[in-house]
Structure formats: C-alpha cells, structure tokens
Amino acid sequence: MTKVTFQLHDGTTRTIEAGSDTNLMRVAIENDIPGINGECNGCTTCATCKVQVAESWAALLPGADENEESLLEDTAPHTRLSCQIAITPDLDGLTVTVPISQYA
Amino acid sequence: MEFTTKMQPVPDHVPAELVRNYPFVLGSITSGNPYDRMVHDVHRFAPPVFYAMDAYPGGTPAWVVRRFADLRAIYADDTHFTVKGFAPFAMMIGESWGNVPAEADAPLHDQYRALLNPLFTPAALKKLEAKVTSVAEDLVAKFRNKKAIDFRAEFAVPFPVSIVLDLLGLPLERMDEFMEWEHMLLHDLNMEHLQTATRNVVGLFREVMKERRVNPGTDLVSFALNAKLGDRNLTDDEVLGFCFNLFIGGLDTVTTNLCWQFRHLASDLELQRKLRANPALIPDAIQEMLRFYSPASTFRTCIKEIEIGGVSIKPGDKVLMATLLGSNDPEQFDHPEEFRIDRRPTHLAFGSGIHHCLGHHLARRELTVAMTTILRELPEFRYDSGVEVLTDLGGVIQPRAVPILLG
Numbered sequence: 405m406t407k408v409t410f411q412l413h414d415g416t417t418r419t420i421e422a423g424s425d426t427n428l429m430r431v432a433i434e435n436d437i438p439g440i441n442g443e444c445n446g447c448t449t450c451a452t453c454k455v456q457v458a459e460s461w462a463a464l465l466p467g468a469d470e471n472e473e474s475l476l477e478d479t480a481p482h483t484r485l486s487c488q489i490a491i492t493p494d495l496d497g498l499t500v501t502v503p504i505s506q507y508a
Numbered sequence: 509m510e511f512t513t514k515m516q517p518v519p520d521h522v523p524a525e526l527v528r529n530y531p532f533v534l535g536s537i538t539s540g541n542p543y544d545r546m547v548h549d550v551h552r553f554a555p556p557v558f559y560a561m562d563a564y565p566g567g568t569p570a571w572v573v574r575r576f577a578d579l580r581a582i583y584a585d586d587t588h589f590t591v592k593g594f595a596p597f598a599m600m601i602g603e604s605w606g607n608v609p610a611e612a613d614a615p616l617h618d619q620y621r622a623l624l625n626p627l628f629t630p631a632a633l634k635k636l637e638a639k640v641t642s643v644a645e646d647l648v649a650k651f652r653n654k655k656a657i658d659f660r661a662e663f664a665v666p667f668p669v670s671i672v673l674d675l676l677g678l679p680l681e682r683m684d685e686f687m688e689w690e691h692m693l694l695h696d697l698n699m700e701h702l703q704t705a706t707r708n709v710v711g712l713f714r715e716v717m718k719e720r721r722v723n724p725g726t727d728l729v730s731f732a733l734n735a736k737l738g739d740r741n742l743t744d745d746e747v748l749g750f751c752f753n754l755f756i757g758g759l760d761t762v763t764t765n766l767c768w769q770f771r772h773l774a775s776d777l778e779l780q781r782k783l784r785a786n787p788a789l790i791p792d793a794i795q796e797m798l799r800f801y802s803p804a805s806t807f808r809t810c811i812k813e814i815e816i817g818g819v820s821i822k823p824g825d826k827v828l829m830a831t832l833l834g835s836n837d838p839e840q841f842d843h844p845e846e847f848r849i850d851r852r853p854t855h856l857a858f859g860s861g862i863h864h865c866l867g868h869h870l871a872r873r874e875l876t877v878a879m880t881t882i883l884r885e886l887p888e889f890r891y892d893s894g895v896e897v898l899t900d901l902g903g904v905i906q907p908r909a910v911p912i913l914l915g
Binding site: 439441442443444445449450451452471474477478505506508 | 792852854
C-alpha cells in the first residue's frame with residue numbers, strides 16, 4: 405500500500421492508502437476527494453484533475469510529457485495532472501494540494 | 509440500418525415493460541424550459557435503462573441510459589461499444605466517411621487525437637484570446653443601446669460561429685447560410701432537409717479542400733490536408749470527416765450553452781449581481797451551468813452483449829448517450845434541479861473518456877469570455893418571459909430565441 409495525502413482547500417488533509425495499478429486521479433475520485441473532477445476519466449485532455457505536488461516530491465516524480473505540459477499553461481509551479489501520476493510503492497508519503505476549483 | 513419513419517417492431521430481447529417514451533427525441537418541441545421538469549421527470553419515472561422506439565433519428569429505436577455512473581462506464585468501454593457510424597450524415601447521402609475523430613474507435617482514434625489535441629490545448633488557444641475577446645466586444649457594441657434583444661440572434665450565434673468559421677477559413681458573410689444548414693442537420697426531423705444540408709456541407713468542404721490544396725493557409729482545413737498520421741497523409745474522406753465534425757460540433761454547441769446560460773442569468777438577478785460583484789466566480793458558475801443545461805446527445809452501438817442496470821444489451825443495439833440525463837442524475841448530484849455555484853461538478857456536458865470533447869477548452873474559453881465581457885459591458889438585464897419561446901429537442905436542446913430586456 406502507498407500512502408498519499410491530499411491537502412484540501414478548507415485546510416484539512418486526507419490520507420489514503422492507495423492500491424497498485426491505479427493513478428492519483430482515480431484514487432481521489434474513488435475516495436470522494438473534493439476539488440478533483442477528472443472529466444475525461446484519465447485521457448489527458450480535460451485538465452480537471454490538477455494538483456500541486458509538494459516541492460520535496462516534485463523532482464522525484466517522472467516528468468510531465470509534452471501532452472500533459474500543453475495542458476498546464478499558466479498554472480502554479482509543480483502543478484500536475486493527477487491522472488498522469490501512477491501510484492507506485494516509491495510514492496509512499498506523497499503529498500499534494502488540491503485547488504478549490506479546477507475551473508478558476 | 510435504414511431511415512424510415514415507420515416504427516420498427518420491438519425486438520425479442522427487449523422486455524415490453526422497458527419500452528418507454530423518451531420525451532427528448534429529435535423533432536419534438538416544447539414551449540417550456542425542458543430543464544425545469546422534463547429532464548427530472550425522466551429520472552423520477554423511468555427505469556435506469558429503458559428502450560425508446562424513436563430515440564435514434566428517423567424512428568429507429570435505442571436504449572436510453574439515464575444514470576451518470578452507467579453512462580460514464582459506457583464512455584470508457586470500447587470492448588462492448590463502438591462509436592462507428594453513430595451519426596447518420598454520411599449514410600444519408602450514400603457515402604461512407606465518418607466524423608473524425610468522433611466516429612473512430614481506438615487505436616485509430618488515439619492517432620487522430622494525438623494529431624488534433626495540440627490544436628485545442630489551453631497553450632494553443634492563448635493565441636486566440638485577443639481575437640475571442642474582440643469578437644465579443646464588437647457584438648456587444650452593436651446592441652448595447654437597444655431596449656430588447658434576441659440574445660440568441662445577436663450574440664449566441666455570431667460569437668462562437670465567427671470564431672469557428674475563422675479557424676476553418678470560411679467566409680463570415682455566409683454565416684446565415686451555414687447556420688441554416690446547421691439547423692437542418694441538428695434540429696430538423698425532415699429527412700430531405702437533413703440530406704440537403706449534409707450535401708451542402710460536404711459540397712462546401714470538398715470545394716474548400718480543392719482550393720486549399722493549391723493555396724494552403726493557416727486554417728484548420730489546410731492543417732488537415734497537410735497533416736501526417738505516422739508516415740501517411742489523411743485521406744480525402746478523413747479530411748472531410750474532420751471538417752464535418754468541426755462544423756457540427758463547433759457551430760451549434762457553444763451557441764446552445766450561451767442561450768441557456770444567459771437565459772438563466774437574465775432570470776436569476778441575484779446570481780447576476782453576485783457575478784458582477786465577484787467575476788472570479790464566473791468559471792464556477794459556468795461549470796454548474798454546463799451541468800444544469802447539458803445539451804448534447806450522441807450514440808454508441810453495442811458490439812458485444814453486456815448487462816447494464818439489469819438489462820441485457822445485444823450487439824447491434826443502439827444506446828443513447830444523453831448528457832442531459834447523466835448531468836442531472838439525482839443518484840450522482842444532490843438535488844440536481846438546484847443551481848449551486850459552489851458545486852463544481854464533474855458533469856457529462858463534454859462527454860467523458862477518450863472521446864471527451866476535442867474543443868472543450870475552446871468552448872470554456874468562449875463561454876468565460878462571453879460572460880465576463882457582457883457582465884462588464886452591460887447593466888443588469890432581464891429575461892422577457894412575456895415572449896413565448898419554443899425549444900427544439902433532440903441531439904442538441906436549443907431554444908429558438910432568448911428574449912432579453914436591457915437597461
């Protein structure tokens with residue numbers, strides 16, 4: 405199990421034990437994390453599953469590909485699409501911040 | 509499959525009690541607001557999956573799936589369902605091209621999207637930002653001193669349509685003619701009209717393709733003519749399918765959403781004031797409006813038997829993907845009939861899965877610019893409920909007018 409922590413816009417945090425063969429967006433949706441939509445269901449088109457990765461983790465994640473990059477225009481540093489973050493054991497302890505809205 | 513207005517018999521695998529009336533079929537009209545009651549009544553009275561004898565254009569039956577979770581699962585399922593041939597257009601005129609990428613399955617679909625997605629990313633659309641804003645401002649300038657307008661005719665049509673015509677490199681002067689074709693394609697039950705309009709659009713693009721082959725420009729038709737899919741060019745049918753897809757997807761859908769959004773704003777003055785006081789709330793308001801007024805429906809065809817909601821769907825069966833139903837499912841959304849600006853919902857307005865609307869970033873951009881510009885430029889406006897307005901139902905649910913009183 406890989407523990408991942410979501411910091412929510414209301415100041416609370418939720419820590420989830422995520423299984424394998426999934427991604428961070430899916431974990432968020434399955435656990436009703438508010439603020440993550442995932443409209444396209446992980447097809448890297450909608451950009452409605454953005455999270456901000458804690459700085460200490462940002463460099464440890466595999467980088468964003470060109471497709472993901474093109475959807476992150478004008479976003480804060482270390483913003484990623486959570487559907488593109490595959491859950492692996494070495495992400496144990498990953499912390500991300502969830503925005504109040506994916507549409508602002 | 510054939511087009512006929514004769515009702516077909518109920519197939520043996522369809523239980524009689526599941527044959528129900530679907531009130532949103534193409535060709536139906538309502539004088540009320542279908543999002544007030546009609547859509548919620550389907551959820552109140554119909555089983556999760558039911559069979560409507562005329563749900564597909566031309567009196568062809570289809571399953572209607574009303575739950576968000578089931579619809580989302582079908583959008584993600586290319587084992588049991590295909591998108592091939594869901595639109596009637598090519599078939600109606602005896603041709604065989606498909607809408608690109610809407611009617612292509614994986615893996616070809618994914619190659620198309622890899623080619624086309626970059627055209628419509630937020631990064632790519634940034635270049636359009638100034639243009640989109642100036643189109644909106646110019647249109648508002650034309651009617652700002654009037655007392656009463658039809659918002660549909662004065663803004664909701666010309667705003668997105670001029671942007672898409674510009675992207676395609678088509679002449680703005682022919683907008684009215686194109687919109688008439690568009691209306692016949694999407695809102696008209698008359699099969700001859702549908703055929704005529706399809707032939708007109710196809711003829712237009714074949715002509716344009718011929719010309720752009722000789723004189724390529726920076727427009728999307730020229731892009732498609734010169735694009736490489738791996739080591740090959742797109743075929744003429746693929747380029748045509750891409751153009752046709754943009755024509756039906758880009759001209760009418762944003763118009764429709766603008767109609768509903770401004771009808772809503774003009775009827776809910778409290779919300780209008782709230783957004784004027786705090787424009788930062790506009791994107792969240794639009795997101796909730798996209799849910800509330802999801803207008804479009806598409807189809808899937810079953811290719812492998814599957815059970816959904818206790819119902820067995822067989823190969824060859826058509827399934828209606830009505831975004832208005834999924835986006836208003838009470839099992840997914842608490843009191844879907846209530847507009848809640850802080851809901852920030854995951855709706856189905858743009859579909860879901862690999863076919864999630866190619867142009868949705870452009871659509872959102874246009875909707876945001878429209879609302880921001882109009883709330884900034886115009887004083888409070890009100891809906892004129894004294895005017896009777898008919899709404900066309902079917903694949904795109906659109907009111908024929910949006911009477912608004914200014915000043």
